Amino acid sequence: MAKDGEVAKPGSGGPFEARTRPPSMADVAEMAGVSSQTVSRVANNRSNVDEATRERVLAAMQVLGYRPNTAARALATGKFRMLGVISFGLNAYGNARTLEAIVAAAQDADYSVNVVSVRAQTESAVRDAFDRLTMQAVDGIILIEAQILDTPALRLPSGLPVVVVDGEESRRHPGVDTNQAEGARLATAHLLDLGHRTVWHVCGPQDSYAARRRAESWHRTLKAAGAPVPPLLYGDWSAASGYAAGLELAANPEVSAIFAGNDQMALGVVRALHEAGRSIPDEVSVVGFDDLAESAWFLPSLTTIHQDFEEVGRQCVALLFDQFRSGHATVHGATPVAPTLIVRDSTSAPPTS
Amino acid sequence: MAKDGEVAKPGSGGPFEARTRPPSMADVAEMAGVSSQTVSRVANNRSNVDEATRERVLAAMQVLGYRPNTAARALATGKFRMLGVISFGLNAYGNARTLEAIVAAAQDADYSVNVVSVRAQTESAVRDAFDRLTMQAVDGIILIEAQILDTPALRLPSGLPVVVVDGEESRRHPGVDTNQAEGARLATAHLLDLGHRTVWHVCGPQDSYAARRRAESWHRTLKAAGAPVPPLLYGDWSAASGYAAGLELAANPEVSAIFAGNDQMALGVVRALHEAGRSIPDEVSVVGFDDLAESAWFLPSLTTIHQDFEEVGRQCVALLFDQFRSGHATVHGATPVAPTLIVRDSTSAPPTS
DNA sequence: GCAACGAATGTTTGCGCCAACATCGCGGCG
DNA sequence: CGCCGCGATGTTGGCGCAAACATTCGTTGC
Incomplete structure (x- = not known):
């Protein structure tokens, strides 16, 4: 509309001049001298179109800047x-x-x-x-x-x-499951293998399935190894909550190995231990979960469970x-995706005292 | 296909049995005893519908579980x-x-x-x-x-x-602009105000506008303060690149203040300084940019520029x-969003040597 | 009392596309 | 030589919705 005589508001300032509706199949069809159905076939890459015709239609599409209207397509196909x-x-x-x-x-x-x-x-x-x-x-x-x-x-x-x-x-x-249990097992077993008597766990929030599964697996792994099961500490995934838990743990001289529910909480734990003067990993080992891009650069670099997102x-x-x-x-049920253990500098054998 | 004879897999196990198409306005209209246009009016909350009629239509929608079809609506309205x-x-x-x-x-x-x-x-x-x-x-x-x-x-x-x-x-x-310049100015001025002779900068990648703007503003701020302008170091936003830059900086005893282009690079810088035995903030101060959720828990906690995303x-x-x-x-042009300086433990006055 | 009005509702039409069917033309085969 | 089949293309109809226009009916004003 308004295309006769005057061009539609030339250079009227706004970047979307000419609010004329975009070209439709019919426009392309007319320019290419075919029916709109043929245009549809070309647009959908159907095979039964003559090569010459296809070229012509594609050229017309190009010239007009044709883009199929997804809403119309969706309405027609239901997809x-x-x-x-x-x-x-x-x-x-x-x-x-x-x-x-x-x-x-x-x-x-x-x-x-x-x-x-x-x-x-x-x-x-x-x-x-x-x-x-x-x-x-x-x-x-x-x-x-x-x-x-x-x-x-x-x-x-x-x-x-x-x-x-x-x-x-x-x-x-x-479903897809990141195999939380396996990750937690890996973390716990790693610490046990290093010689720690047991492993303390800072768990994620109670309303998280992931947190619950990690905690369950930690518990199972300890039991299976005959290690004592210390009380569970809860955090909310944040570094702040890890710090709070870390303060408690730092006060307990028995603690030599900690598995934090994620890397952020591990970071908080590390900080609390550091402030309490307990050295990592010499006195206390810490393992995280997730493998943030930053975790390799923490002080010390964090041993953690890598997830393949x-x-x-x-x-x-x-x-x-x-x-x-x-x-x-x-x-039905979940497809598991395996996590892996990344050993860095925050874990070592327990002090030999 | 294969739909004849056999009914289309009734209760065949899948959770989406009955691939019967969802109710349309016409269905609602029929149930409510009105025209589909009235249903449309109710769906769009138009005012000129009798209250009783509206109730009836809404009830029918409820019963049938009617959801407007967005594709059709979009096709009709162009929105x-x-x-x-x-x-x-x-x-x-x-x-x-x-x-x-x-x-x-x-x-x-x-x-x-x-x-x-x-x-x-x-x-x-x-x-x-x-x-x-x-x-x-x-x-x-x-x-x-x-x-x-x-x-x-x-x-x-x-x-x-x-x-x-x-x-x-x-x-x-x-556009919206996070006012990179102001953030970089805050960071640089903060270090200068603490008494540092100058500030070194680890810049983000050259193809980033944000990095370029931060670097320009850092440069301007130094000049304005009459401070010498040390050579620029480039990173790629990653902690690894910050570490590489940090290694260089740590080797230079003149460096007492570093402004990293983001918190990850700051983390890398901190690590490099730490490994080189240069204490933060006593010997070297570091400022980041972004204020990651973790930055407050780094060792030491990171002074940084907070962005209001x-x-x-x-x-x-x-x-x-x-x-x-x-x-x-x-x-036209960008709407600025102001960043703020968050002072934590990674900055202090320079050593008094 | 009647015209004029306006609120509530119905009817028609078309958005752009694609599925289904219709048509056309050409080559092969009995 | 005529019919069949198939590939290339055209025609028709309808997806679900809302804009525009049409209709109905109760009010208001003079």
């Missing part, structure tokens, strides 16, 4: 080529890394990612997030870091493929795609 | 209620924090967020990301952390509102919404 990700905060290191990997894997398959962040840890907040995504039209949903919710049985709205990362819901949906992201997307193809959940 | 975010990697602390804030602000306005991650730092990669988003049908785009690209003039596809965070592009588009995210969304309303870019 959106979009994944939804629900995460409890994006800042937590693992969540950010996992999200990045999911985005990368999705992009490789020409899917985009719609991110929703849940603030409150309630069932209704998660349900809202689901509603938001189902409205926003996604083909499947990845739920990251399902924390323990206020209802025993969160009923995720069904009818949509779902993949759960590290959550309880993997009982009902395919890239693999977690890839697996999530793969599991979702499996469901797209098969039309239902093929794998 | 998508979706923001696109382009980021160079999601792991970088600032990017993750900013993204989280953007998601939160968008959700508050009932918009969703489509995230695209750019891996290569080339113009074409960014252009691809734009293409991806414009195809995926977003109403506007936020470009985070525009690194210096391989072309002098990146021409962002126009016709769509854009907001740029910390990038060169804010010359052509509204929440505010950045909010501003981005606000600027985009402004453009939606006005139909064009109202604000």
Whole structure:
């Protein structure tokens, strides 16, 4: 419209001059002298189009700057080529890394990612997030870091493929699990192997599945080794909470080995020990969990459990795609992703006193 | 296919049985005994609907579990209620924090967020990301952390509102700027005020606008104070690169104050100094930039420049919404967000030797 | 008492695309 | 030589929704 005579507001200042609607298939079709259906075929890379015609259509698309309208395509096909990700905060290191990997894997398959962040840890907040995504039209949903919710049985709205990362819901949906238990076993066994009589544990918050699993495995590993099981200390994943726990531990001369639930808490523990004048690793050994990019540079560099978040992201997307193809959940339960032990300078044999 | 004879796998085990299409307005309309247009009016909260009718429609929606189909709505209105975010990697602390804030602000306005991650730092990669988003049908785009690209003039596809965070592009588009210059000035002046003769700087990668701006401001601040300007050291934001720079600095007895381009590099610098036996802050003071959650717990806790990423995210969304309303870019140039200096234990007056 | 109005609701139309079917033309085969 | 089959293309219809316009009916003003 308004294209006759005057050009649509030439140089009217705003960067998006000419709010004329973008070219549609019909425009391309007209320019290329074919039907819009042929344009559709070219756009979708169908095989049954004559090479010469295809060239012509592609050229017209190029000239007009044609971009298919995803909304129209989605409406017509019922597919959106979009994944939804629900995460409890994006800042937590693992969540950010996992999200990045999911985005990368999705992009490789020409899917985009719609991110929703849940603030409150309630069932209704998660349900809202689901509603938001189902409205926003996604083909499947990845739920990251399902924390323990206020209802025993969160009923995720069904009818949509779902993949759960590290959550309880993997009982009902395919899931990816970072094998917390194995990581905690690795950490605990490493300290035991070094000769420590037992290992103290600073656990993550009680409403975290990951924290709970790590603690359980720590407990099992100690039992299996016949080591005494010291009382559990709780933190909230933050360095501050690790510091608080570290203060307690530093006051106890019996403590020679500590397994912190994540690297941040380990950092806090290290600081508390340092302030108490207990040297690491000579007097006390500390192991973390996650392997932050910074952990190798802490003082001392931190022995920790490395998590392969890239693999977690890839697996999530793969599991979702499996469901797209098969039309239902093929794998039940969680696909494990193995963590690895990274030994650095914060652990050593106990003092020989 | 294969749908004849056999009913489509009733209760075949998958969690999404009954792939029957979700209820549409027509279904709701029929149940409520009104026209679908009235349902539309209720769904969009229009005022001119009788209260009784509205109740009836809402009840029907409830019963049927009706969710508006966003694709159809978008097709009809041309609006998508979706923001696109382009980021160079999601792991970088600032990017993750900013993204989280953007998601939160968008959700508050009932918009969703489509995230695209750019891996290569080339113009074409960014252009691809734009293409991806414009195809995926977003109403506007936020470009985070525009690194210096391989072309002098990146021409962002126009016709769509854009907001740029910390990038060169804010010359052509509204932008949000974390006021790198002010942060670097605060850091440098803090060290100078403590009595240091001059301040050495470990700069971020050369292709980062943020790094360049911090370095420029550091330089200006030194000049303004009449302090000598030592040679610039380059890192790549990583702790490893900070460590490498720190090794060099530790070998130079003249160095008493270091301003690192971010907290990770500061961590590396601290480690190198520590290994060289130079005590912090007694012999050398170190200031970082960003204020990671962990920085307060480093040994020693790190003096740094705090960035308000929440505010950045909010501003981005606000600027985009402004453009939606006005139909064009109202604000040109960057909206500054002020950083603040956080003094901790890694800085002090220089040795009195 | 009647025209004019406006609120509540219905009808029509088309957004851009794709699935399904229709058509056309050409070469092969009995 | 005529029919079949297949590859290339065109035509029709409808996905679910909302804008624009049409209709109904109860009010108000003079």
